Amino acid sequence: MLKDHSIDYQDLKQGARGLPSWDGLIYPTLLVINEAGVLSRKEIRRRVLRVLEIPEELTTIKYENGSNVLTDRIDWAYWDSTISGLLERPARATYQMTSLGKKLLNQYGIKIDSKVLHSQQKFIEYRQELAERNLENGIKEQNVDEVMVNNDGSESIAELVTAAKNSVATELLARIQQADPSFFETLVVKLLSAMGYQGKNGTAITTKATGDNGIDGIINQDPLGTSTVYIQAKRYQKNSSVTRPEIDAFYGALAGRNASRGVFITTSRFTSGAKDQAEKFSIVLIDGIKLTDLMLKYQVGVQLKASYDLFEVDDDFFE
Structure with a gap:
């Protein structure tokens, strides 16, 4: 049984900061959920950290915004697995394996990664909806680095914020469709x-x-x-x-x-x-897209994660 042994975290796909990448953590995340049956988000994090036996100094590494790198990547692993149909929510803030999740876990084992998840039909539909939202807002599908290089600062930030909102709105709709x-x-x-x-x-x-x-x-x-x-x-x-x-x-x-x-x-x-x-x-x-756009605008079902001020030099001050 999983609880009787550990996984060497260095055997998993590695990311920056000497830690497994988020999709490297898909495998242990699915394993602990599969063994337990149903787990809360907090318990998923705790059990994954326990089986990986990562040195304590690595478990405390944080991003510049103060969030913990490892727990963020675990969260990303179970959330992407949910979007892709490998996990489902039987109750609020709890997760369990689907038949698809068990099948893919057995099929790929430790090699299960983002490519496997993102080839699933549910994730493809999710990306199509996200692309539709971005298209309505004039945003092309590109990564953060491309946005920052191709635009000036204010346009880049505005575009990134809109793209992030569209991603949250798409996730919102998926959650609503799973609810009663x-x-x-x-x-x-x-x-x-x-x-x-x-x-x-x-x-x-x-x-x-x-x-x-x-x-x-x-x-x-x-x-x-x-x-x-x-x-x-x-x-x-x-x-x-x-x-x-x-x-x-x-x-x-x-x-x-x-x-x-x-x-x-x-x-x-x-x-x-x-x-x-x-x-x-x-x-x-x-419709569904307008619904979730309104939920973001009026902050229903979401909470503000962070806000930032963008400054420019006041030329009049120096006249």
């Missing part, structure tokens, strides 16, 4: 409330799972409910789209309440027919 439908309904109500639709003294609720007649959330913008927004939330996978009949059904639910304001939110996309029908009925549509 009821969680998604709660999420969209919280998002619209954060956007200010609830008003100062209004209310925001999700409806019961049954008997909602096509309405998943209700936001009263004032105490008397004279201005109300009705929400429908559809948590679909990427290969599914919201079609015109679903817009018709939502409009029927709105008409049954004599409502004029509806928002239809999905994790996937809307067909052209759905978009045309929604425009006729004045229904606001929010």
Whole structure:
């Protein structure tokens, strides 16, 4: 058993600072999760460090921003494995192996690396979505060094920040698609409330799972409910789209309440027919990309990791 022996960390693919690279850590990360069944993020880190028996002076190396190099690389290993479909989350902040993960672990063993992960269909779909987001923002797929060389400082930083946000937004959507439908309904109500639709003294609720007649959330913008927004939330996978009949059904639910304001939110996309029908009925549509962009803008489901100030010399000061 894994717990009865250790792995020589020097046998793993090496990165900078005398430590295994993040994809060199995929192998021990999958091993400890596979053995345990289900592990929390904290326990994954602890067990990987235990089996590697890395010298203490190496376990304390930090990046310039203060984060620990080794734990960051372990985190990257299990997160990329999750994006690629080798791991799944049975509960909040916990991970377990999928059948694909077990298959690839047995097939590649210690040689499993980023090339293996990134050739999986789920990761390919993830990259396609990320590329789509970057394209919408005018960002070409290139590495950090290329961005810094090809642009001046302010443009480089702005582009890098946008690319980083797009990456987080893509990860957000993957997390939402793995969550329960009821969680998604709660999420969209919280998002619209954060956007200010609830008003100062209004209310925001999700409806019961049954008997909602096509309405998943209700936001009263004032105490008397004279201005109300009705929400429908559809948590679909990427290969599914919201079609015109679903817009018709939502409009029927709105008409049954004599409502004029509806928002239809999905994790996937809307067909052209759905978009045309929604425009006729004045229904606001929010697809998966717009949803996660709004979550970043209004900081719902995310937290600010760091902020930086960019300076330039004040020429007027020296006049």
